[in-house]
Amino acid sequence: MISINDELAAFRPDLLRFARLQLRDDQLAEDVVQETLIGAFVGQEQFAGRAALKTWLFSILKNKIVDALRGRERSTNISALAGEEEEFDQAFDRLFKENGHWTPANRPADWGDPEEMLRQSQFWRVFDVCLNHLPAHTSRVFMMREFLELDLAEICRELQISQGNCYVILHRARHQLRSCLEKSWFGRGEA
Amino acid sequence: MLSCKEITHLISESQDRPLGFRQRLDLKLHLLMCHGCANYREHIDFLHQACRNHPARPDREKVP
Incomplete structure (x- = not known):
């Protein structure tokens, strides 16, 4: 007979992959997955087939990841943050002409059927x-917004940042991701 | 008319909150006239879709 323990352990690689992507820290990812599996083992009566085992495990994992992200945010060095922002703003400004419209070289191109x-x-x-x-x-x-699917108010509360700041950070993230894909995948500005 | 720079902010914010009437109108008018920003909007929508379909997600949506 397969024990609940074996069943839970079978999901370990999937949980770990997801946690690593969110946390970018292998040790921390191992820790949250371990806590998730223990939490699931201890709380197995609550599960009682309410949802698929995998879905239930991931909902526990997501909460653990939010806790870990919140903990790390508190220890973030403020001056490192300011550097991140300044660098981005300068690169971003260079994409536009004085009047705030795209320079011809940086106007976003058609990606076809992505x-x-x-x-x-x-x-x-x-x-x-x-x-x-x-x-x-x-x-x-x-990650909190697009992968853990928290709404903006929750993110602001968890990380103790203002809503205005949250919009700015998300814009920055999307913009950088877009530029990176355009360069690395859609083959523009290859160098 | 809003600049392309301002429009990129509205495009991002529209993923996180419903825009006001005036903002929706400004955005629509701008996108009608500006291919660069229309492409940008498509790209930002695509990013959102990619995040939902990421292979590491347990609840990954099926690619149609």
Whole structure:
């Protein structure tokens, strides 16, 4: 007979992959996955087939990841943050003319049918490289929004930042990810 | 008319909150006239879709 323990352990690689992507720290990822599995084992009566085991495990994992991200945010060095922002703003400003419109070389191009890319494993490798290139603080906010699917108010509360700041950080994240994909995948500005 | 720079902010914010009437109108008018920003919007929508379809997600949506 397969024990609940074995069943839970079978999901370990999937949980770990997801946690690593969010946290970008292997040790921390191991820790949250371990806590998730222990939490699931201890709380197995609550599960009682309410949802698929995998879905339930991931909902526990997401909460653990938010806790870990919140903990790390508190210890973020403020001056490192300011550097991240300044660098971005300068690069961003260079894309536009004085009047705030795109310079011809930086006007976003047509990507064709990008949905097709979602089926290609090579695309996901590039996508992950681009995700990992986001500065740490920017990435944290973006992951909470797009992968953990918290709403803006929750993110602001968890990280104790203002809503205005949250919009700015998300804009920065999307912009950088877009530029990285355009350069690395859609082959523009290859150098 | 809003600049392209300002429009990129509105495009991003539209992923996180419903825009006001005036902002929706400004955005629509701008996108009608500006291919660069229209492409930018498509790209930002695509990023959102890619995040939802990421292979590491347990609840990954099926690619149609």
